[in-house]
Structures are given as structure tokens and as C-alpha cells.
Amino acid sequence: MTLDVEAVRKDFPILSREVHGVPLVYLDSANTSQKPQVVLDTLTDFYAMHNANVARAVHTLGSEATNAFEDARDKVAAFINAANRDEVVFTKNSSEALNLIAYSISNATTFPGADQFRIGPGDEIVVTEMEHHSNIVPWQLLAQRTGATFRWLPIDDDGRLVDSSIDEIITERTKIVAFVHQSNALGTINPVSRIVARAKAVGALTVLDASQSAPHLPLDVQALDVDFVAFTGHKMYGPTGVGVLWGRYDLLAAMPPFLGGGEMIETVDMTGTTFAAPPHRFEAGTPMIAEAVGLGAAIDYLSALGMENVAAREHELVTYALEQLATIDGLTIIGPDVPVDRGATVAFTLAGIHPHDIAQLLDEQGIAVRAGHHCARPVCVRYGISATTRASFGIYTTTEEIDALVRGVTKVKEMFS
Amino acid sequence: MTLDVEAVRKDFPILSREVHGVPLVYLDSANTSQKPQVVLDTLTDFYAMHNANVARAVHTLGSEATNAFEDARDKVAAFINAANRDEVVFTKNSSEALNLIAYSISNATTFPGADQFRIGPGDEIVVTEMEHHSNIVPWQLLAQRTGATFRWLPIDDDGRLVDSSIDEIITERTKIVAFVHQSNALGTINPVSRIVARAKAVGALTVLDASQSAPHLPLDVQALDVDFVAFTGHKMYGPTGVGVLWGRYDLLAAMPPFLGGGEMIETVDMTGTTFAAPPHRFEAGTPMIAEAVGLGAAIDYLSALGMENVAAREHELVTYALEQLATIDGLTIIGPDVPVDRGATVAFTLAGIHPHDIAQLLDEQGIAVRAGHHCARPVCVRYGISATTRASFGIYTTTEEIDALVRGVTKVKEMFS
């Protein structure tokens, strides 16, 4: 089955907007995606008809809200093929999900019975050079808190991990390997099974940053065989303010808590507190109720399209985009320049013109792309550039929009020549 | 000026709902408030017209979204009379705001240059016996991480702090005093200036949990003279998934970061990272953009009513409710039973009938109240009860609804007699 893009576009109200007097061409979905009407309607319906706090209330609205929220958890669990719904923890975004793991691990230092998670001097945490800052800084800070060493797998000139480094850098000293599934800066899709096999061989925990893959590929946490997966609602056609941490139940059940507060406790006493089982242990305070429910609606929307179809369609788009952009003189793709093991996110530089100027002038033609280091500054450092321009696609992207991009970039070149 | 309650009620779509075939009487606003139509419309308009990620984008939608988000920060700053908009940090809820401070303080242990925030064995953290779990557990966990001692100010039989304990428990050893402005379990409004004066005298930081006061009283962080204030959007007629930490700029500027990730950095390098100035230092990852914008709309709504008027109206309501509930034989108010220094939240027990049964049977009459320990279990322990039934009011509450509550409780009594 192929995606009916015109039908999809009708579901997204913002796509009929104009900017600067011309129709919007939104090519910034890797930054955040747009939202289908059904997500907006779900939010409105929740607030206007069923709004209440969850878990705590015995009244009708409270039950309806709790059921809606927990149904959303079921939807997430099914979407990623989790073995158990209680493995799905709602967070505010991917960043919180990644920090949650990092803090739980340093909390193990002083938490009774959590020895299996303790790390310290001599232990190593490994990431990759293509990570988003949200999968770098939490681990640098964890290293600072515990005295462990922070290391990384380097990337090659084509924007791929240096394969030989996997065995070299991931060693018996490695306790955690945290890496991105699909790079937001390069588009690269990493060899998960290769990395996981090595991490397992040395007994390290694996953390997969699926922020950029959850919206674009079928995700099966059991098949991926990692220990933790993080992703974020706003990039997968859902609301802002909600993300997901998935973790193996036995790990979550043994991990020390992170945020303390309402709902994450079993019983609180001034002289000591015991903690609830996952997922609630990691959901302190009133959760992002409406946002989770909205994410559930986005997941229903994606599932109805079929993630296999989404992936196939986006593969077509990136194949076309790479071909077309290659026709522009002076344009260099930063990242894999062939549509193999890569997603539909294309970053490039244009000789002599700063990415900010490119993006701004494209905007004045109605075309929204991103310019900068895309929160993955080490990638820019690696290639000796200060920034790139990035076009990223989604389920509503058309080949005409890619043509508009190519025309737009050509115009920018003329202007600066 | 008095509040036009009938006009207010028309603004809240959920209030025209029926449950169990009777009109909803929503008396659970301390748990979460309902949302006016303008908040729903603001969310829909944001997503349908201006949705983009903030700070990172150079295109039109990105600028519109950033301006909307930062305007919301301005609104929050004005609402609480902050000296500086950069003192307003968006979090996911109150609980995260409180944990943020607690983690920043323990991070000072290993963070270069943050000596002023370091605490350890011999130092003391003081809360009160009437705190919400979200203002207990973060500090218990901080004590566990640092070796500091966790202490608390006791409450008396009337649900007030034991005044003499303020000078006894808050001593030269005290580094942090964290306390609730208005108790969600008792309704008590605490003597902020009395506690702050003592904390300042001993050089302790003060953290005010304003989760239950922000929706009900004029809040002036400069007049309160505390160091930090936390509150949460969903209780003040705004969306779920957004809260606020306010802190003095000089403190925020010196505090170590909490969550690591995108947007909170100045520059990231694989070998080391520097951090942005507040508020961004404490806002890792994509923020709750639409939710903050929605909170801004809720604040506009409240400001148009006037917080002085809101407070005056709710004082009338609680005065009436205390009078009326006193007519029910066997009913005991848990908390101050006079409308002095207390908010419009009334908890009670009924001889021989479990609060869960009361709340459930009230629900079957359309009346939504909460039963349980209200995430303040030490209060129940203090009074030797397992739970209370709690009715809590808001800007849309009417005296007729209080009458319905009194009738409802009377019926429950009959049923169990």
C-alpha cells in the first residue's frame, strides 16, 4: 500500500497556511513535526469533556481521564512492540528520558540495593560523535557526578560510524552505550544490531535514542534488543510536552527513582519513603495527561497509515532529494549522499554562503528549513564547518516541495553571486 | 469588583457536562482545575497556525512559535511580579520544579565553582509536616544523595504549623527551608514572612511551593522575599504538562545545571560543555511549547478577573462551606475550621464511613470530590486517619454547589446508617 500524500496533507491544518504571501513548504519535520487535526480534536475533547487528574480520583471524570491516559500507554506499548505496558514511562520529551536513565544510575551510588547500576572511576560511558546534545550532555554530567570516563565512537567522512571503533572503544570497561538510531544532523541510520552485539559481549547497558526513528520507521524494541529507548511526541505528529522512555521491565524495576513526588511513591513517611513499581516510579507529579492522550491519537494516525508505508514513502523522498540536490553546483551533502541506511533528513552546505542566510532567504520564499548545528555541534566540528542547512521530510512532504527547495537554493545562489 | 460567576461558568465547556445523568458539580479543583475555552482555542490556534520548534529555527513559523513561547514567559513574570523575565523557568509541573532545585544542589558537589550550594553531613533540610509528597520526597532523596539531614516543622491539632518549632527546627545548620504556601490537604495558608525571616536569619535558602496559591491568591515573589517558587499550570486553569520554577536571578545564574541536552548549552564539545544563562540552562530539550502558550492564555484569563477578586470570592465560598458542613452531625473538618488564613479547600471525615465510599457515592450524584491522603500522607498519619474526603473550589464554584455537597453527604450518611 502506498501513502496517499494528498489525503494526508488535508489532515494537517497548518499546511494551508501562507508565509510571506506564498504557500508554506514545511521542510523542518526533524525539528518538530506538524499535527494532524485528529490530534487537536483529541486534545480539545479531552479538556472539554473528560479533564481530571489521573490515578488519584475516584470520580467519573477522574476515571475517564485515567483510562484515557492509560490507553495512551497501551498504544505506545503496541506501537513499539513492548512486551509489557508497564515498560512505558511518560516523560516531558526525549531529553528527560535520557537524563532519567543517567540520574537513576548516579542515584544508585547512594541508593540501597541498587549496586548493579553503580558506576565510578575506571568505568566508561560510550556515545557516538553524531549524537544530539540531549544524548551527550546527560552522559557528560553523569561522568562528572560519578567519576566515570566519557568516550565516543568517531564518524567517518561519509557520516557513518567508523566500524572498527565499535570493537576498540566498547570494551570490558564500558558500562553504558548510548547511541542514536537515526541521526538528526546527518540522516544516518546506525547499525543497531552490530553495536548491541558488542555491548552485550562486554556486558554494557544499551540506550537507543529513537527520537528521529520513531516517526519514520517501524520500531520494535524487542527485535532491536536494546535495554532502553527514548523518543519524543512532538516529532511524531503528537503534542509538545510529552516523550517516552521504554526500558526492560526487570531493569526499570531494579532502578532507583529519579524525580520524587506524588504518584511515584508506594508510601511516604517523614522518616522514609518506599517507591511504586514501574512505570509510576518514574512519573513524579501530575503527568502530561492531555499530551499523552494526544500522542495516543498521533500513534493511531501513524498506525493507520502503516509505518512500513511511511518508511517506504520517505525512502522515495530522500532518494529523489539527493538526486535533485546533486544538480546544484557548489552544494555538498553533509552525511551519506546515497539513500542507503539513511532517513529523509538532508543536510548540506553551499560554497560561500552561510547556512543562516540560505535558510532565511528560503523562508522568504515560504520554505521552512533549519540552519545551524542542529544540537549536534560535534558533527560540525568534525567536518570543520560552523553550520549546515537541513531539509527534513515527513508523511506530508511532496516531491514538488523538494523541487521548490532546489529552485529556492538556486535563487539564493544567484542573489549572493 | 466582584466575580461574575455565571459568566465565568459559561467559559468552561466541561461544566455543562452531566455525569450519571445529573449535572456535574466539580469540587476537585485542588487536584486539577478545569480549562476555559480560551485556553483550548489558544492550543488549537498554536498548533494549527504557528507550530514550530523554538529558539532553533530561523523561519517564520519558528519565529512565531518562539515569540509566543517567550511572550508566555513574560506573562508568567508579570503575574508573579518577577524582577526579571529570565527568572522564569518552564518545567513540566511543580514536582519537576522542586526536583530541579534539589538536583542542582546535589550536582554542586561535583560541579566546579558551585561551592556555595554544596551541602553534606551536618547540614539540614527543613520542610513541614503538611507538605505534598512532591515537596517531601525530592528533599528526602537529596538528603540521601548528600548525607544531609531531613527535618520538618510539625503541625498542631488545628492544622497549623507549631509556631515555636520555627525557631527550634530552623537553626544555623539549616541550609534549605522548603514549605507550602497553601496546603492542599488542609487548606492552611502558612505564615511566609515569619518563616522567611527565620530562614534568612540563619542563612538558609527558601523554597515556596505555591502550587495551591498561584491559582487562588495574588502572588508577588518580590514581596514574599523567598528564593524559589514552584507552581503548576494544570491547577491554574492552564494545560497539563507545564509548570514554573521562579528563582532569584543571581542564584539561578550560579546554580549547576540539572537536565542536560539541547537548548541548555552554550557550546558542546565532546571534551566538555559550557552552559547557557538562565532560564535556558534549566530547560533541556524541546520545551512544552504549546503548553506554555496555553498557560499564558490562562494567566490572561485570571488577570482579567483580577486575583484580588478571585481571592475575595473564594474566601466567601470557604466561609460558607465551613458554616454549612458544620451542620452535619459526625463530620469533622481536618484543617482549620475557621476561614482565617486558609484557602477554599476543605477536607473532612465522617464518623464510620470511609472517604472512598463518600466520594464514590457523591460521584454517583454528580459531585466530584477527592478522597485519600491527597499526596500528603504525613498529614493523615499526624491525625491518625487513613484518608479524608476533600472538596476544593475555584473561580467557577457556586454556593449552590456547596449546598449540593452538603445534601449529598447527608444522603451518604443515610445510606450507611
Place this chain on the structure above:
Amino acid sequence: MTLPMESMYQQIILDHYKHPQHHGLPEDFDAEVHHVNPTCGDEVTLRVRIADGQIAELGWEGEGCSISQASTSVMSDLVAGKPIDDAMQLQEKFLGLMQSRGNSELTEADEDELEDAVAFEGVSKYPARVKCALLGWMAMKSAVAEAGWSGTDVKQTEKSGSQS
């Protein structure tokens, strides 16, 4: 007081609450457990004596809401004197009913087996109350396990009950 037709408070529940069955702790027992529902403070202490693969004797004391107390009473009536395997099957069935979020599809055979426990069907719509209704059943299961029974034919499903 007239309550909605679908009231959670069926007359059967109120009757059991006011006249709890198997109330009191037998002197002679193989295991005693004390279970607490931390979110609402409901408590039950329960003793069992096992003989010939049967729950030979069962008694309890408790405190809490009518749902938790009545459910414990109904459970006692149902399992006392029954083969352990049957008791566990009933426990499973009741757990399933409670996890149905108001969408249970009980067959007539189920209803015959669950007897008075069917009255708790309405509770399943209220996630916050499900734990109340389960308290006594979970205590019974633990007590039987503690008394040495180690049946494995009934799969572990408590985990998925943690949503409430």
C-alpha cells in the same frame, strides 16, 4: 436514597460490608498475611489453613472502605473449603473482571462461578477503586503461597494490574 441503576454500591456489597463473612482470625493456621493498599490505607490481615490441596480454613480482619471489606467477605465465602486450584482460577477470573475497565464480557458460566463477586463489575470502571476490590483476593493468594502451595498453572498477571 435512590442511586443510579448502575451504582457501584450493589445491595450485595452493602450487605457483605455490614455482615462480613469469615470475619475473625482462626487460631489454627498455616500462614498469615497482612496486606495494605498504600494509596488508600485499606488493610486486611488474613489467615489460611491448607489441607489436602484445599483451603480448609480462612478468616480475616480488616479496615477500609466498603468495597475492600465487602470484596474480602465475598472472596472468603467463595474460596473457603474449595480446592486451591479452583480458588486460584477464581482469583484469576476476578482479576480479569477488575482489569476490564468496565468492558468485561462475562459468560453465564463465569457469572455462575463468581456468584456474589459479579456485583463488583461496576468497580472495574474506576481504576482508583480496583485495588480496593482486589485487596482481599491478593491477600488470599499470598497466604496460600506462603502456606506452601506452589501451583504454576496460573500465569502471573499482577504486573498488568499496576495501572490503577
Place this chain on the structure above:
Amino acid sequence: MTLPMESMYQQIILDHYKHPQHHGLPEDFDAEVHHVNPTCGDEVTLRVRIADGQIAELGWEGEGCSISQASTSVMSDLVAGKPIDDAMQLQEKFLGLMQSRGNSELTEADEDELEDAVAFEGVSKYPARVKCALLGWMAMKSAVAEAGWSGTDVKQTEKSGSQS
């Protein structure tokens, strides 16, 4: 290429970008600063020489987008040779313009003073670009301070610029 009327890229900006003023670092200077905009990597190195309360000489080198480079060029033209107090007042005014989020209300007098810098008005609508336009101005202010000027009549307002 035809651009919307309200294009951020006024001809003045492109002209300054292509033909930067005061470009190059003078040999003789009292202070040198190097400023980087960490979010986009724009850089400027700037030298000043102070004499008689005036910015006697100013020169710079830089790298980055047309907005940051052109703005630095415009700034140089405006302040070189001016009394420090006037330069600081201009800096204040430009900062205010950049923080106006597209709602500046420039008087005719302001426009006369800001000269070519008025062309950057459109930038204020784009929070992400405001820092680009401010880079050279902030560098100038730091360099002057480093060279020993310690005027206090101009209030500190950088803080409120951190939103972008």
C-alpha cells in the same frame, strides 16, 4: 530574484556584506576582543583604540552570516571616531531595536541616529537572528570596556536579551 517587500535582506545589508567597512585589524590598539555566537558559530575579532573619550580607531575581522558581518560593518561606520558615550547610546538604541520583536517604534530622530542600522529592523522579528545582528555591537562594547572605559550612565540590559 524578487524578494518580499519586507525582506530581511535589505540592499544596504548585502552591500555592507559584500563591501565590509573598517575591515582589517589595526596594528595600534588598546583592546582586542573575540566574540562568538555559540548557537550559530558567527565570530568576530575586534580592536579599538581610545583617545580623548573617543573611539579613535576600530577595525575587525569576522566570519559568519551576512547579518552578523554586515551589522558589524554598519556599526563600525557609525561609531568610529565618535565619543564613547554616543557609541554606547547608539548601542543601547540598537539593542532596543533588536529586542522589539518586530514592534519597534522608531522616531524620526532615532532613524537619523541609527542611519544604515535601521535596515536591520526586520531582523527583530526573528529571535534566532537577533544575536547575529548584535554580535559586532556587543564586541565593540566589550572592547571599549576592556580598554578602560567605565561609563555607568548606560544601564545593563544584556540580560533581557537572552531570550533569543
